[in-house]
Amino acid sequence: MTEMTEKARIGAPSAAPVIDGFTEEGENLSPLNAGPVKAHSHGGGVGVPDSSRAGRLTSYKLADFAPLTGREEDWRFTPLKRLRGLHTDALTGAAPKIAVSGPNGSEAPAGITVETVGRDDARIGTAGIPEDRVAAAAWEAFAEATVITIPAELQAETGVIVSVNGHSKDPAAQHIVIVAEKFSKAVVVLDHKGSATLSQNVEVDVRDGADLTVVSVQEWDDDAVHASAQAARIGRDAKFKHVAVNLGGDLVRVTPASKFTQPGGEVEMYGLYFADAGQHLEQRLFVDHAVPNCKSRVLYKGALQGKGAHTVWVGDVLIRKEAEGTDTYEVNRNLVLTDGARADSVPNLEIETGLIEGAGHASATGRFDDEQLFYLMARGIPEDDARRLVVRGFLFEIIQQIKVPALEERLAAAVERELAAGNI
C-alpha cells in the first residue's frame, strides 16, 4: 500500500493522464477548470467568473470592481437598496469612534499597544486585500487606521475590548489592524454599538506560534448598516479563533477570511446570529488552505424569528493543490422559530488535492427538534421552559467559545432578551 501511495504521489501532477481528462485527483470536467491558479487574478477563472473561490477578483482599487447589480454571486442574497449607499456613495462620513480597554471598562492588559497611523503604515495590507466593491471603497476612503499590537510572547490575562461606537448615519469607512506577534496570546473583542453606515476592513496578522482570538460583536442599534471584511493571515504553527456575533442592526454583512501562509496553523471560526423581523444578517466566510498540514473547524449557528427575518451563511473552504494533509470541517445550523423567516445556507468545499486528512461540511436548517422537546418535557420541564432551554443550548454553544466571562454574560443576556421579545 505504501508503495502505491508513493507512486501516486510522485506521478500525480506531471505524468500524462492514463485516460484523457482524468488525473490522480479525478476527473477534469471541463478544460475551463484546468487553468493555472492565479495569485492576483483580475476576473474569475478561465473565462468563467467565480468558477473557483481562488479566482475571485481581489484588488485595493475601487475602480477594478464593477458597480453592483445584485446578480453577483457574492451579493445575490444582499438587499442592495438597504445598504444606504455603501456600494455607491463616497464613504466620507465620520467613522465610529474607537476606544480600547479591558473588560467592563477596566484598563487594557499591560503591554498591548494601540496606535493611530496613516495610510502609509507598513502594517496596512499585510493580511487583507478587498474582495468586493464595498470593501475596496472603504480601503480607498479611510483616512487613518487603528493598529492594535500584542507584543511577542505577551500572554494577555484579560480580554482586549475594542469599543466601536457609531454616532452618524453618513456612509463611512474604517480600518483596523490587529497584530499578534510571535508566541503571544490574547483575546481581542471588536464591540460594535450605536448607529452607523459603515464599511470596515479588519486585518489580522497572526504571526508564527501566536494564539489569537478575535470576537466581533455586532450589537448595533436597529437602523445600522455594517459591512465588515475581516481577513486573517495565519503564520506557522499559529492558532486563530474567530467568533462573529450578529445580533443588532438593520443589515449586517460580515465576511471573515482565514488564509494559511505557513504549515501547522489551526483555525476555528464560530458564528452566532439571531435575526428578528425585518433584519438581514449575512455571514460569508472563507478558509484558504494554501499550504500543507493545517486544520480548520467552522461552526455557525443562527436563530430566526419574525416576518422577513433573513439570515445568510456562505462557507467557502478551498483546499489548494499544495495543501496536502489538510483537515477541515464546516457546519452551519439554523433554527427557525416562527413562520415568515428565511435562512439561506450554502457550504462550498473546493478540493484540489486528494492527499488530505479529511474534509467535510454539514448544513441543517430546522424548526425546533420535537424529540429534544419531548425528552426535556418527559423530565417534567414545562414546554415554554423546555423551548427556552433548547434555544439557549443551541446558541450558547457558541457563546461558550468566547472565554471572556464578562462578554459571555452580556451576550447570554442579549440572547435572553431576543428570546423574550419573541415570546418563544
Add this chain to the structure above:
Amino acid sequence: MSTLEIKDLHVSIETEQGTKQILKGVSLTIQTGEIHAIMGPNGSGKSTLAATIAGHPRYTVDSGSITLDGEDVLEMSVDERARAGLFLAMQYPVEVPGVTMTNFLRTAKTALDGEAPSLRTWTKEVKEAMAHLRIDADFAQRNVNEGFSGGEKKRVEILQLELFKPKFAIMDETDSGLDVDALKVVSEGHNREFARGAMGTLLITHYTRILRYIKPDFVHVFVDGKIAEEGGPELADRLEEEGYDRFLAAAATGTVKA
C-alpha cells in the same frame, strides 16, 4: 402505594401509508413494589406502550385508558405526566447540544419538585449517584447525551431515575446494546431505587438477559399489539429456551398453543 392502570388500550400512528394500528387492546395493572417485564419480538408494540404512557405526540390513543391512582394520565401533557411520577428511561436518549448535564438535571429536578433543590445536598447526591453508576465526574459539564456512547446514555437515564425518584419507572429496552458490565451497573442502579420501596417498574426488553439482574414478579408476552401470554418469572425462563417462535406462529394462524 400507587397504581398505574392501563385498560384496553388501542393506539395507532400516522404513516405515509395511512393510519397503522399498533396496540390492539392492552390491559395491565402495576402497583408500587412490583416489577413487570414486557417481552416480545420486534414490532410487537412494546416501545409504543412505553412512549404512549409518556405521552409522545407521535402516538394517538384511539380508545382505552391509562390512570395513575385514578387520575387520567391521557389528559395530562408530557411534562405533567413526569411531574405526576412517571419516568420513561428511553431506548434512544436524545442529545441536547449546549445544555449541560448539571443545568439539565437541576432544571428537571426543580420542575419535578416545584422548588429548587438545596444546592449543597443536591450536588452531593448527583456526585454519589454518578459514582455508583461509574459515570465520570466530567460528564456533569458535558452537554446532555452529546457524544455519549450507547452505554453512557443508558447510565445517564438510570442516573435520572435515581435522582428523580419516580412512582413508576418505564424502562424501554434499557438493556439493548449494553455489555455485561454495563448491564450490571444499570441493573444495580434500578435495584437501588426499587429497594427504597416507593417505585413500581415496567421493564420492556427483547432479551431475557437483564432479568437475571432485575427479577420480575410478572412477565407479559407482547405479540402483534396484544398481550399473548402472562405469567410469573418462569415464563421468562421458558422464553429463554424457546424464543418467540411459538407466539409468532400462533399469531399467524390465530391460535395460541400452550
